[in-house]
Amino acid sequence: MRIQPQYDLIVVGGGVLGTFHAYHALEIGLKVALIEKDSTPQGATVCNFGQVVPSGMNSKWQLFGREGLRIYKEIQQQFDISVRQEGSVYFASNPEEEQLLEELHQINRDNDYPSILMTKSKCLDSYPGLQKDYVASGLFFPEEILLEPRIMINRLHKYLKASGLVLFANCTVIDCIALSNGIEVQCSNTKSLSAAKVIICNGTDFKTLYPELFNESNLVVSKLQMMQTRPQPNYKLPSSVLTGRSIRTYGAFQECPSYTGFNSRGDFDSTDNKWGVQIIFKQAMDGSVILGESQQSVDVSKINTLGTDLNMDVDDFILQEAKNIIDLPTYEIQRRWYGLYSHCKTDDVYQATIDDNIHVVTGIGRKGLTGSAGFAKANIYHIFNLRHV
Numbered sequence: 001m002r003i004q005p006q007y008d009l010i011v012v013g014g015g016v017l018g019t020f021h022a023y024h025a026l027e028i029g030l031k032v033a034l035i036e037k038d039s040t041p042q043g044a045t046v047c048n049f050g051q052v053v054p055s056g057m058n059s060k061w062q063l064f065g066r067e068g069l070r071i072y073k074e075i076q077q078q079f080d081i082s083v084r085q086e087g088s089v090y091f092a093s094n095p096e097e098e099q100l101l102e103e104l105h106q107i108n109r110d111n112d113y114p115s116i117l118m119t120k121s122k123c124l125d126s127y128p129g130l131q132k133d134y135v136a137s138g139l140f141f142p143e144e145i146l147l148e149p150r151i152m153i154n155r156l157h158k159y160l161k162a163s164g165l166v167l168f169a170n171c172t173v174i175d176c177i178a179l180s181n182g183i184e185v186q187c188s189n190t191k192s193l194s195a196a197k198v199i200i201c202n203g204t205d206f207k208t209l210y211p212e213l214f215n216e217s218n219l220v221v222s223k224l225q226m227m228q229t230r231p232q233p234n235y236k237l238p239s240s241v242l243t244g245r246s247i248r249t250y251g252a253f254q255e256c257p258s259y260t261g262f263n264s265r266g267d268f269d270s271t272d273n274k275w276g277v278q279i280i281f282k283q284a285m286d287g288s289v290i291l292g293e294s295q296q297s298v299d300v301s302k303i304n305t306l307g308t309d310l311n312m313d314v315d316d317f318i319l320q321e322a323k324n325i326i327d328l329p330t331y332e333i334q335r336r337w338y339g340l341y342s343h344c345k346t347d348d349v350y351q352a353t354i355d356d357n358i359h360v361v362t363g364i365g366r367k368g369l370t371g372s373a374g375f376a377k378a379n380i381y382h383i384f385n386l387r388h389v
């Protein structure tokens with residue numbers, strides 16, 4: 001007698017990528033379980049900026065990001081997941097960056113994605129503390145949102161549980177075994193579950209499942225340093241703020257006509273290039289400002305070399321650069337941390353299929369909070385052979 005699998009789909013990994021795969025599977029009426037190794041997710045999903053910024057993505061991923069914006073806003077209308085629509089702004093500091101902002105504005109006008117060019121004086125009037133020696137002009141994206149990452153993912157789990165999701169926390173998946181009628185999923189706490197299909201969104205855990213596959217892959221792990229100031233007294237940052245290096249490195253700008261010339265002129269100064277520093281500001285709900293970030297990358301097989309220490313020279317450099325951009329009331333730091341994410345050297349996302357019904361999906365890189373909701377929808381439709389409009 002063939003025993004029916006317990007679930008249509010088991011998703012391994014309760015970060016944003018796994019959770020949105022579960023979300024879309026539930027949306028099409030599947031019976032879904034989500035398995036997370038910690039009591040609540042502790043990976044990149046909870047230590048990021050909380051910026052949903054399709055404006056920074058190349059045209060393919062901007063579509064996923066815009067779908068993600070729609071989904072976050074739709075959920076927020078039904079259940080508070082900490083989404084705030086405050087927009088994002090890019091500040092240019094020189095004529096080349098200004099040119100790129102103008103080109104990106106035109107590209108988005110053609111794509112029906114709202115953006116507003118801001119003169120230097122408009123920027124200075126709108127953003128208190130913005131340094132007049134830094135800013136030349138700005139480009140504002142009013143549709144974009146901010147959220148509190150840790151609150152968002154935990155509330156999203158709660159929301160999905162009310163919609164039928166079965167969530168197993170504190171449960172590490174240690175093996176997936178293909179059977180004639182599905183997959184048996186074995187957990188470290190001796191629990192064993194079964195499903196027709198399994199999707200593994202393991203983030204940067206490359207040691208538990210399929211370590212050889214990952215060691216031989218073209219996945220890279222990046223370590224990013226971040227900081228959080230004390231709550232700013234009587235200060236409101238009107239939106240997320242992105243600056244020079246974001247303009248020089250984000251996929252959206254690479255599609256601008258003048259990008260090639262701009263980059264080949266060697267505009268990266270050696271220090272921010274060495275540490276991969278880009279200066280980003282986001283005000284959290286408690287009034288503190290999250291600042292970052294640096295980036296140090298190694299192949300998966302060398303992940304241990306990233307270590308767990310924070311490099312204080314990097315933090316000092318970020319603080320010094322941030323002060324040159326916005327004079328915040330306080331730069332007193334209350335918290336410092338690092339986060340890891342994985343990305344693929346050759347593809348937008350790492351994907352591998354094992355025994356037909358086990359799908360590994362990770363390596364979404366720096367675009368996970370923004371792109372996961374839209375990408376996971378397309379991927380669920382692909383994996384379950386449904387037509388995706």
Ligand SMILES: Cc1cc2nc3c(=O)[nH]c(=O)nc-3n(C[C@H](O)[C@H](O)[C@H](O)COP(=O)(O)OP(=O)(O)OC[C@H]3O[C@@H](n4cnc5c(N)ncnc54)[C@H](O)[C@@H]3O)c2cc1C
Pocket residue numbers: 012013014015016017018035036037038040041042043044045046047048049050051052053171172173174201202203204205208209224225226293338339340341362363364365366367368369370371
């Ligand atoms: C510092 C920093 C800032 C960032 N800022 C932004 C931003 O502002 N906007 C944006 O769009 N993106 C941002 N990102 C990127 C974004 O955070 C990531 O792309 C995204 O969180 C990746 O999600 P994930 O679900 O793939 O991985 P993770 O969040 O790492 O989740 C993987 C989960 O799988 C679980 N897991 C792994 N193996 C097992 C197993 N065997 N059994 C059970 N569970 C398992 C882990 O416990 C973990 O919870 C940032 C990243 C960092 C590090």
